[in-house]
Amino acid sequence: MxxxxxxxxxxxxxxxxxxxxxxxxxxxxxxxxxxxxxxxxxxxxxxxxxxxxxxxxxxxxxxxxxxxxxxxxxxxxxxxxxxxxxxxxxxxxxxxxxxxxxxxxxxxxxxxxxxxxxxxxxxxxxxxxxxxxxxxxxxxxxxxxxxxxxxxxxxxxxxxxxxxxxxxxxxxxxxxxxxxxxxxxxxxxxxxxxxxxxxxxxGFMAYTGLDPEIGFLMKSEKYFTVTDTCIGYGACVSVCPRGNYELTSQGVKMQGDCEFCFACIQNCPQKSIQFAKNETDPLLRRGEVNPNARYRNEHISLMDIKRANNQF
Ligand SMILES: Cc1cc2nc3c(=O)[nH]c(=O)nc-3n(C[C@H](O)[C@H](O)[C@H](O)COP(=O)(O)O)c2cc1C
Ligand code: SF4
CATH class of the missing domain: 3.40.50.360 (Flavodoxin domain)
Known part of the structure; x- marks a missing residue:
């Protein structure tokens, strides 16, 4: 085809x-x-x-x-x-x-x-x-x-x-x-x-300052950090629908336009990806409620998300 x-x-x-x-x-x-x-x-x-x-x-x-x-x-x-x-x-x-x-x-x-x-x-x-x-x-x-x-x-x-x-x-x-x-x-x-x-x-749009023509298109390097608990497993590389992650000899690198879908954060088995708390950003003023809690739908596997989103 x-x-x-x-x-x-x-x-x-x-x-x-x-x-x-x-x-x-x-x-x-x-x-x-x-x-x-x-x-x-x-x-x-x-x-x-x-x-x-x-x-x-x-x-x-x-x-x-x-x-x-x-x-x-x-x-x-x-x-x-x-x-x-x-x-x-x-x-x-x-x-x-x-x-x-x-x-x-x-x-x-x-x-x-x-x-x-x-x-x-x-x-x-x-x-x-x-x-x-x-x-x-x-x-x-x-x-x-x-x-x-x-x-x-x-x-x-x-x-x-x-x-x-x-x-x-x-x-x-x-x-x-x-x-x-x-x-x-x-x-x-x-x-x-x-x-x-x-x-x-x-009210939400006024508070967040988001552009209604774009919505939540962010920069991943601005909002997320990879902590030193990362073991280079690489789930983030495969689940990102924008292909923003790369495994390098210096560890995981990430950058690029980001859908803010949280596939990378939520699917990391080490919980090594977290929000960079940002006091000046209305969305991220509070950081995360529980950085130790992560979610994937109970009927869906990590492989399913990789198949859906993998860009490589
Ligand atoms: C960036 C972002 C913004 C969201 N905004 C809303 C929202 O405005 N209202 C709401 O009820 N849920 C919101 N959610 C929750 C998701 O819409 C919801 O959990 C969805 O079912 C996730 O689908 P998925 O598991 O297929 O990614 C938001 C989630 C994210 C990541
Ligand atoms: S997986 Fe989603 S939230 Fe994470 S960098 Fe890629 S597009 Fe952004």
């Missing part, structure tokens, strides 16, 4: 005839190619994940014959034309906005499907995330028929202790079931947003 061309059902079926699935496709999560059948309506689910919540949701929504495609891998391959009967997109909200890479992707993408849905995961406060996504995707010519949110573990380390977050029952199976029912019926619906939620988002 030419990775610069669109991915269509024909391409997928063609791939089944080949003995080798390209490593690019394998690493992007095209694990369900072999289960493609002619008689199944094809659903493609695109996802972005830092700590596995969105990958878990994408898998749960991938009915038989569906494919999962990682947005960082599609960006790496410059694959922007995607065609299926149904296209879904799952991403974590960052300050109620999409990750920068998801925004870049949707601006370049040509999504061709009879039904398009987006599920936005969050941890505590979604505000007007649905309207924000509707505005961005519509402007890009990729309007979605269904946009809903799903509350999950909040991986925002400055405010939350991961050990406490995992104990909260956020009714994920029940809420996922409702979404599944909606999608099966191809419901056309956007979760409503209140004026109070819009106002909260405006």
């Amino acid at each position: 030419n990775t610069n061309d669109k991915i269509s059902r024909r391409d997928v079926l063609k791939c089944m005839g080949t003995a080798v699935i390209s490593s690019a496709a394998a690493s992007s999560g095209l694990f369900s190619l072999a289960s493609c059948r002619e008689n199944v309506k094809k659903r493609i689910i695109l996802y972005f994940t830092g700590t596995g919540n969105c990958l878990y949701v994408a898998r749960q929504l991938a009915k038989e014959g569906a494919e999962l495609l990682s947005i960082p891998q599609l960006m790496k391959q410059k694959t922007f034309e995607i065609e299926a009967d149904e296209i879904g997109l799952v991403y974590p909200i960052y300050g109620h906005m999409p990750p920068y890479m998801v925004r870049q992707f949707i601006q370049k993408a040509k999504l061709k499907a009879a039904y398009k849905f987006a599920i936005l995961t969050y941890g505590a406060r979604k505000c007007d995330a649905v309207e924000i996504w509707d505005g961005i995707s519509r402007k890009a010519g990729n309007a979605f028929d269904y946009i809903n949110t799903l509350v999950m573990v909040d991986n925002w380390l400055p405010n939350f202790d991961m050990n406490k977050q995992i104990l909260i029952d956020k009714k994920i199976p029940e809420n996922l079931q409702k979404i599944t029912t909606d999608l099966t019926a191809r419901k056309c619906w956007h979760e409503p947003v209140t004026e109070e939620e819009r106002e909260m988002h405006r």
